[in-house]
Amino acid sequence: MTETVGSNDLYPEHTLPRLLFEQAQKYGDRVALRRKEFGLWNEIAWADYAKNVRQVGAALIADLNPKRDECISLISENRPEWLFTDLGIQATGAISAAIYSTSAPEQMHYILDHCKARAIFVEDEEQLDKVLEVRGQLPRLQRIVVYDMEGLREFDDPMVMSFADYLKLGEEEEAKDTSRLDAAIAEGVSDEVALLVYTSGTTGPPKGAMLTHRNLIWTAGSMAECNPIHETDEVLSFLPLCHVAERMMTTINQLRLGYTASFAESLETVSDNLREVSPTVFFAVPRIWEKFHSKIELQMDRATWFKRKSYQLARDAGLRVARAEFRGEQASAGQRALARLAHWTVFRPLRERLGLERVRFAISGAAPISLSILEYFHAIGLPVHEVYGQTEGSGPSTIHHGADFKPGTVGQPLPGVDVRIADDGEILVHGPNVFPGYLGDEAATAGTVIDGWLHSGDVGDFDEDGHLRITDRKKDLIITAGGKNIAPQHIENMLKASPYINDAVVIGDRRKFLTGLILIDEENVSQWAQDHRVPFTTYKDLATNEEVRELIKAEIEAVNDKLAQVERIKKHTVLDKRLEEEDGEVTPTLKVKRKKISEIYSEQIEAMYGRR
Numbered sequence: 001m002t003e004t005v006g007s008n009d010l011y012p013e014h015t016l017p018r019l020l021f022e023q024a025q026k027y028g029d030r031v032a033l034r035r036k037e038f039g040l041w042n043e044i045a046w047a048d049y050a051k052n053v054r055q056v057g058a059a060l061i062a063d064l065n066p067k068r069d070e071c072i073s074l075i076s077e078n079r080p081e082w083l084f085t086d087l088g089i090q091a092t093g094a095i096s097a098a099i100y101s102t103s104a105p106e107q108m109h110y111i112l113d114h115c116k117a118r119a120i121f122v123e124d125e126e127q128l129d130k131v132l133e134v135r136g137q138l139p140r141l142q143r144i145v146v147y148d149m150e151g152l153r154e155f156d157d158p159m160v161m162s163f164a165d166y167l168k169l170g171e172e173e174e175a176k177d178t179s180r181l182d183a184a185i186a187e188g189v190s191d192e193v194a195l196l197v198y199t200s201g202t203t204g205p206p207k208g209a210m211l212t213h214r215n216l217i218w219t220a221g222s223m224a225e226c227n228p229i230h231e232t233d234e235v236l237s238f239l240p241l242c243h244v245a246e247r248m249m250t251t252i253n254q255l256r257l258g259y260t261a262s263f264a265e266s267l268e269t270v271s272d273n274l275r276e277v278s279p280t281v282f283f284a285v286p287r288i289w290e291k292f293h294s295k296i297e298l299q300m301d302r303a304t305w306f307k308r309k310s311y312q313l314a315r316d317a318g319l320r321v322a323r324a325e326f327r328g329e330q331a332s333a334g335q336r337a338l339a340r341l342a343h344w345t346v347f348r349p350l351r352e353r354l355g356l357e358r359v360r361f362a363i364s365g366a367a368p369i370s371l372s373i374l375e376y377f378h379a380i381g382l383p384v385h386e387v388y389g390q391t392e393g394s395g396p397s398t399i400h401h402g403a404d405f406k407p408g409t410v411g412q413p414l415p416g417v418d419v420r421i422a423d424d425g426e427i428l429v430h431g432p433n434v435f436p437g438y439l440g441d442e443a444a445t446a447g448t449v450i451d452g453w454l455h456s457g458d459v460g461d462f463d464e465d466g467h468l469r470i471t472d473r474k475k476d477l478i479i480t481a482g483g484k485n486i487a488p489q490h491i492e493n494m495l496k497a498s499p500y501i502n503d504a505v506v507i508g509d510r511r512k513f514l515t516g517l518i519l520i521d522e523e524n525v526s527q528w529a530q531d532h533r534v535p536f537t538t539y540k541d542l543a544t545n546e547e548v549r550e551l552i553k554a555e556i557e558a559v560n561d562k563l564a565q566v567e568r569i570k571k572h573t574v575l576d577k578r579l580e581e582e583d584g585e586v587t588p589t590l591k592v593k594r595k596k597i598s599e600i601y602s603e604q605i606e607a608m609y610g611r612r
Helices: 016-027 046-063 080-091 105-114 125-137 163-176 179-187 213-226 244-257 267-277 286-301 305-326 333-354 371-379 442-448 488-496 522-531 539-544 546-560 594-600 602-608
Strands: 031-037 040-045 071-075 095-099 119-122 143-146 160-162 193-198 208-212 234-237 260-263 281-284 361-364 384-390 395-399 418-421 426-430 453-462 468-473 501-507 514-520 569-574
Touching: 016 046, 016 080, 016 179, 016 213, 016 244, 031 046, 031 080, 031 267, 040 046, 046 080, 046 163, 046 179, 071 080, 071 105, 071 125, 080 095, 080 179, 080 193, 080 244, 095 105, 105 125, 119 125, 125 143, 143 163, 160 163, 163 179, 193 213, 193 244, 208 213, 213 244, 213 395, 234 244, 234 267, 234 281, 244 260, 244 281, 244 395, 267 333, 281 286, 286 305, 286 333, 286 371, 286 488, 286 522, 305 333, 305 371, 371 384, 384 453, 418 453, 442 453, 488 501, 488 514, 488 546, 501 594, 514 546, 514 602, 522 539, 522 546, 539 546, 546 569, 569 602, 594 602
Parallel strands: 031 260, 071 095, 071 119, 095 193, 119 143, 143 160, 234 260, 281 361, 361 384, 514 569
Antiparallel strands: 031 040, 193 208, 384 395, 418 426, 426 453, 453 468, 501 514
16 A cells, blocks of 8 residues: 655645646546446546546636636536536636535625636536526626536527536647647646635625645645555545535545545435445544434434344443543453454444445544544544644644544644644644635735734633644633633534534523523434324424424433533523525534524524513
8 A cells, every 4th residue: 555645845836736737647547536427436537637627727718818816616516527627727827716506696696706707617507597697797707617507408698608518618729729728837836826715704704715726735745744645545525625624635635645536426315425435534524423423323222122232232332442542541451352342243334334434534624523422433443533724724724643532632733833822712823724815805814814823713722732622712702691701612512412403502691691592403303203203294393393392401401411500501492493504594514603693583592581
């Protein structure tokens, strides 16, 4: 097995497109990407990957001849065309500005207008309709390219082209003259902006974070120094590629390290695709790990007596060892022997059913995760490493280094990254991963990067072993009427560990006690309702049902028993609707917008405090 870690010094002046073309020369017909079509996994070789990227770049030059600092946008679910477009844009020297596929037309308009995009690549008819709805307000927009033309065969618009036709345009340009694209690629320098990543916007409109080729390539190399990934590894791409974390896993790390990326068909098919691909490296957000946990627990609850008892005994044996190791202790010989037996008889088959049996490096990031969830996966033989960072730091700033794994922390700084704690507890980051700023917003940039230090907005501290602990978001800290400082994310994570609670928002700033807004887990509560013969038709029926509310109350009380008196949820409200991105309640990555939630549900909040 070849490790492709190497030194960051090997790539001092690279751009992402040049790195792709070098890897394509090195790997040729080896598989770079996989996609599932008509029930079959089709393979895309490194050489074909590079060919498609060149054709997109050549087509853009022939069609628009973009300048080096201009933006070209794209909006799509994860698919190979996304990568061809992203890198093809960068090959011309232009900047790739991706948009979340869940964005409403108004949000799409904001980003396209903000970055002054001259073209946008869209996935299908649904995304095209969004662009057409706001096209009249985008005078700079000149071209729309559509990947999937289903339902659009008779559609005729001079601004709109199919992706297949656009590739033909690029092929014709390549056949006629490669010099313009070759020159654009050669002119690229590592400190040029490669892409814009629009932040989630939990506190206002999204800001376009500019990330350079050097930022991204250096960060991938630094990650590999502390957690080697091999060219023979495989990942499954399913989280939004707009998010810097998935961009690093599917594109940047892959270009640097040479492994294979397979694309899930959709979020709904991730479980099936996991079993088919069996990745060796798996990155997921906490909600995915929580879903795995709750799904296993609920299925075991409905299993036969023998299976249920076997699972419970194995789980308890694994947890005893995991908790001892989490405390820095060694479990007894008898406990370790029982855990090994549990591994071979229960956990190995369980991980096979999940599609996680080959995973040797599991990662959770983008949000805090509950310690109980980490304990569980450690117990079944799948230690989950936490990574911490933000868009403005090119994704990761800290991670657990190899076997130096300490749950309850987010590890140590990446090699070459400095992290320190400010006097007010804020986490500050310094290194080649720190971005140059926000597009067109000098004030926001100046308030975020001060004397070269990225001010994260998160609060934390280092333990005695130099591992970073995240306490909370700086602006999210609750100060009760009694002057007690409380970190709501800790409590919320404990609540979300329940299989029946999808999300929770703890309220209590400048108030006498804490309350909570609770969002039920629709899938698991629906199954519970069916098992207990509770009638329901709609989500609202489920959320307002008295038996369901008693179920949620019991889950909250179980969490309260583990909390200090001042941290306990004294009253709660089960929301009778899903939190929607379209309503401004959550970001595209499903992070709750606390300020917006407090405004929208102010009446329910005041009612919990005895005021209307």
